Amino acid sequence: MVDLTKLQSYSETPSFKQNLDDVLGSFNISGTVVSGVNTRTVVVNLDQAPEICDIEFFGRGEQGFSTPNNQTDPRPSSTWFKEGAIWVRGDGGIYSNYPVPFTLSASFIGATLTITAICAIQFDATLTLTTEAVQYKIVDYVST
Amino acid sequence: MTDLDRLSHFYDLNVMKRANLPGSGIITYGGAGTDRSILVDHNLGYNPFFIAGADIFRNGIIWSNNYVNEYTESSLSGPVNMFPQLNYWCNSSQLTINLRNGDGTNTQSGSADVYYAVYLDYDTSVNPIDDLVSISDYSQDKIVYHDTITIVNDGVTTGTTYTWQQNKVVQSTIPNPYGRAALARARWSIDGGASWQSLESKIVYTYTLTAFGVVLWSLDSAISIGCSDSTIYFRTANGRHGNVTGNPPTGYTPTSRTFLIEFWLYERE
Numbered sequence: 001m002v003d004l005t006k007l008q009s010y011s012e013t014p015s016f017k018q019n020l021d022d023v024l025g026s027f028n029i030s031g032t033v034v035s036g037v038n039t040r041t042v043v044v045n046l047d048q049a050p051e052i053c054d055i056e057f058f059g060r061g062e063q064g065f066s067t068p069n070n071q072t073d074p075r076p077s078s079t080w081f082k083e084g085a086i087w088v089r090g091d092g093g094i095y096s097n098y099p100v101p102f103t104l105s106a107s108f109i110g111a112t113l114t115i116t117a118i119c120a121i122q123f124d125a126t127l128t129l130t131t132e133a134v135q136y137k138i139v140d141y142v143s144t
Numbered sequence: 145m146t147d148l149d150r151l152s153h154f155y156d157l158n159v160m161k162r163a164n165l166p167g168s169g170i171i172t173y174g175g176a177g178t179d180r181s182i183l184v185d186h187n188l189g190y191n192p193f194f195i196a197g198a199d200i201f202r203n204g205i206i207w208s209n210n211y212v213n214e215y216t217e218s219s220l221s222g223p224v225n226m227f228p229q230l231n232y233w234c235n236s237s238q239l240t241i242n243l244r245n246g247d248g249t250n251t252q253s254g255s256a257d258v259y260y261a262v263y264l265d266y267d268t269s270v271n272p273i274d275d276l277v278s279i280s281d282y283s284q285d286k287i288v289y290h291d292t293i294t295i296v297n298d299g300v301t302t303g304t305t306y307t308w309q310q311n312k313v314v315q316s317t318i319p320n321p322y323g324r325a326a327l328a329r330a331r332w333s334i335d336g337g338a339s340w341q342s343l344e345s346k347i348v349y350t351y352t353l354t355a356f357g358v359v360l361w362s363l364d365s366a367i368s369i370g371c372s373d374s375t376i377y378f379r380t381a382n383g384r385h386g387n388v389t390g391n392p393p394t395g396y397t398p399t400s401r402t403f404l405i406e407f408w409l410y411e412r413e
Contacts, residue, residue, distance in 0.1 A: 015160070015284045015287060016160045016284075016285045016287065016410065035359060036359040036360075037348060037349070053331065053340075053342055054329070054342065055342055056193065056234075058191075074179045075242075076233070078235065079240070080194075080233060080234045080235065081231070081232070082209075082232075083344035084233075103217070103348070105341065105344070105345035106345055107339050107341045109338065109339040109340075137193075139193055141160070
């Protein structure tokens with residue numbers, strides 16, 4: 001039943017409106033990481049150029065690793081977040097079940113959006129990653 | 145004067161409607177480096193979009209994302225005066241907002257106000273009738289101010305041991321014409337608007353300590369936006385520079401960055 005008292009016919013100020021349908025997707029982080037910066041990128045082609053892009057990610061938090069156990073990230077697994085890292089298991093050399101954080105960012109040029117996952121390794125080793133799935137959800141707003 | 149462009153009778157786009165939740169809360173800081181959270185039960189049964197901001201330093205400035213600083217994405221290890229961190233995450237029933245206290249000289253005490261919103265409709269299982277703005281009884285994100293600002297950050301100062309592991313922070317302010325502390329959405333660019341970064345993005349790069357052949361990483365660029373009743377704050381962090389020479393390593397050339405920030409303020413609750 002439509003409640004006529006809740007009709008909104010006019011607003012003095014603009015509001016955010018959803019510009020594109022939700023874009024849902026996923027990718028895997030796998031392979032190896034070495035000393036320095038390790039990058040994974042995923043390109044998402046949107047239907048049209050976004051205005052204000054907002055992205056959420058879903059994936060493993062910093063739990064279940066053997067060493068170290070710094071708990072630098074309070075976010076638990078199985079939750080969505082906007083700013084932070086996906087944690088991936090790495091093994092190699094003296095490192096076993098080692099936590100490898102990939103910090104997530106997003107940029108866009110026109111209708112092409114690129115998700116970047118970056119991991120910096122400070123020690124001299126090659127770690128083999130256990131494949132970790134990352135989900136993403138993109139929403140775009142228009143402001144007029 | 146009625147602006148016909150703002151009539152919403154015939155709208156075919158979804159409007160961001162907030163779930164009926166309090167929209168604010170208080171987190172009392174724990175000791176240095178410790179986490180404190182508030183839990184918000186939204187019970188929507190699906191994973192919604194959400195936002196959060198916090199008056200991290202209890203001075204009336206609401207930061208809409210993490211507070212970038214000299215150590216953001218730094219390769220420095222060991223004790224430094226870390227700033228407090230705002231983290232938040234969500235599942236199908238609950239939003240968690242977390243403040244991790246800073247340490248050293250940046251340890252906070254007392255209680256911080258936090259603000260949040262959980263949005264309806266961002267799931268295909270929701271009845272599409274909820275997309276109709278004309279029968280919505282939920283709060284919406286009204287944009288109270290929109291502008292673009294350019295900030296030049298010329299990068300870290302050269303010649304001091306370990307400054308190459310830190311970022312230079314340049315903060316600019318403008319008056320808040322709305323007159324009430326608000327949350328912000330934004331996008332930013334370091335290439336004049338050819339490409340845009342989401343508000344929360346952090347660009348990272350590598351450089352080499354030439355005397356040792358060691359490759360390290362650092363932050364290239366990131367931003368934060370804060371807002372008080374009177375002022376809008378823009379923080380830019382720039383850690384970009386070339387390879388570092390010398391033993392100890394001290395010689396390097398910073399890379400200047402010009403930040404273009406487009407932002408939208410909207411009501412905090």
